[in-house]
Amino acid sequence: MANYGESRLDLESYLTARVPVIGVRTIEQRRALRLVKEVAEQPKRAAQPFWIYTRATGLRDLRTNSTVLDDRSLTGAMDYMAAQFGARQLATVILVDPDGLDSDTPFTRHVAELARLADTNAGSIVLITDNPIWSGLQRLGMSLQLDLPDQDEMYAIISDFLTDHRGVVPIAWTQDDARRASEFLQGVTEGEAVNLMATIVAKGSVEPDDVLVLARSKDRIFSDLAGLERLSLKAADYSVGGLSSLRDWLARKHRLMHADLRATGLRPPRGVLLVGVPGCGKSLSAKAVAQQWQLPLYRLDMASIHGKYLGESESRMREALATADRVAPCILWIDEIEKGLAGGNDQSGVPQRVLGQFLFWLQESESRAFVVATANDVRSLPPELLRKGRFDELFFVDLPDGQDRKEIIEMYYRRYVKAEPDPDQVERLVDISEGFAGADIESALHDVGAEVLLNGGAEALHPTFVLQTFANTTPLSRTNPEQVDDIRTWGRERAVPAGRQATTPYSGGAPSRRVVFLGD
Known part of the structure; x- marks a missing residue:
């Protein structure tokens, strides 16, 4: 597709060559008309007649806008065109958005006959439309596509x-x-x-x-976004506890996202792939980035991409990514990306083709659509997705260490209990919550917040209730230690830590326990 300047040069060359049919494909009718008028008003074309037909105004002179024919019907205009093409040389008629150009109909065959007649006297018909042009008509001439403004x-x-x-x-x-x-x-x-x-x-x-x-x-x-879901952010989505290395990296990318890169040879940040233990803040990070960067958040639903008909999935993915380019700058969140792109055992080849489209877009797109992709089942990710240069970085989100748990506990305590936590109590909660993911900590403190609401305020909250709530929470690292250990082993060897470089080792095989606190 061509920008305005390239389209003008193409149109000038087609009119100079007196191509009988010139198709101008665009969704911007006014901009296309300005393009044609600029070319028509060049001094070297002063003696050449240019007429324009629209449904609202009928046939008029392009330069003076004066009425040429009282009959405003398309039939009347085409009869006039036939007479002029047969009697005059170098005549040009512009038809704006006529109906039914995309198929073999009596109308398109009529236009084709007019084009052949125009060709005998070096005339031209310019068709401005946002629809395809019937191949039998298009083969009589040339076409150009006027892209959106660069x-x-x-x-x-x-x-x-x-x-x-x-x-x-x-x-x-x-x-x-x-x-x-x-x-x-x-x-x-x-x-x-x-x-x-x-x-x-x-x-x-x-x-x-x-x-x-x-x-x-x-x-x-943009109202109907194919394959994309516009997400509204809540106040709870604005902050993430822990993940200090990831947050520092995102802060640097934020500066690049809004920087003028024209003279640098650099492209805008492409995105980040977050892999790791479920419940540790991967999805929340996408929402927090959108809020902190003050950009709209869109979710690419991989389940809605896959269709049952041949070629449907590829078409939907192509349309969704094209839409992401249009709505950029934005954050494009792809949750559990492995479920949509992993398909090593799929004999249809659809997952591989969808993956190929996505990787090509990641590599070539110059839009400021920043991808935050998350994955839990890291071993099912296709190796092509992990190659350096696809995403800007691959981060591993591990279980939070003691310092990160302290930050997460304080953050959710203030959110749900509506009070400042006691430092000594926080230290005890940090010890009890070893092996907890951020979601486990949030769930426990959400229960504490509900108790506060039911009992009339934080003043009535007994410290032992908070400790018991934490002690009686069973995290994924205890219910499914093998899965968590498998994820952690993979991530520590192949990805950049999202938290601090040194993390506290955790023995995931500890049995689940229930502890009762009778008092301090």
Whole structure:
């Protein structure tokens, strides 16, 4: 697909060569009409007639907009075209979005006959449409596809809009802010970009923070997102306990995500693959990244990608990834990615083809869609997915060590109990919770919070109840120690630790126990 400048050069060459049928495929009708008019108004074409037909205005002169024919029907316009093509040379007619161009119908055959007639006197028919053109008609000429505005054109659109409004409202954007906005608005039409900018101006000023507001507002123009689910974040999704190495790494990537990379040769961050023990914060990390980076969060549902018909799964994956490119910048969360891409024993070849599409997109896409993929069953992951260069990094999320458990306990205690935890009690809870995942700690303190609500406040909470709740919680590391040990062995050898480099060893084979605390 070509940008505006390339499309203009193509159209100029086709009209100079007097190609009888020129198809212009685009979803931006106004932009395509501006393109055609710019080419028609070149001095070297001053003597060549250009007419345009639309359903609303009928047949008019392209340059002067004066009415050519009182009959506004398409039939009347085509009769006029036949007369002009037979009597004049170098005539050009533009048909805007006519119905039924995509199949062999009497209408398309009529247009083909007009094209052959035009060809005898060096005439041309330009078809502006967002639908495919019947092959029998298209073979009579050439086609071009006008893509959505690229970054440079989007920058020009934003700059022109800001210039028009300087002196009307205070505008605090620098050239760099406009550049960042142009990157964020990649994937939208010119009209959509102007509408988004207008909503910013409508509040009375344009501030530097509005660049991120613009990025968040962009996804509102997409209503039916194939294969993607737009997730709304809750306050509880904003923070993650522990995982200090992962959080530091994400902070560096955040700076790159919003940096101007045009002159560096670098591409935007691609994403991260999180593998590890279930319940240790992998999925929560995707939500926290979206909130901290102030970007919309989309979930790619691998279950909805796979269809029962031949080629359906591949088509859905292609459409979902194309949509992710359009809504970028965003966080694209793929939970339990191994369930959608693992298929070594599948004889149909569908998982392998879906995987190939995904890997190609990871490698080639230049959009600012940051992927956070999570996996529990690490051994079923295809080796192609783990190769360096697919994701920016592969992190292993282990059971939290003592310091991380302390941070997680304090965080959930404040959230559910609505009070500051006693330091001595926290230290005892850290000892009791050895082998707990973050989800186990949250579950225990959620029960404590429910007890607080039922008994009238944190003042009535007896310390032994909290200790008993923790002691009577049985984590996955005790109910299924073999699975946890298997995951930990794989992750420690093949991935970067998401927590601190040195972790406290844990013996996963300890039996489940029930402890009763009678008092301090």
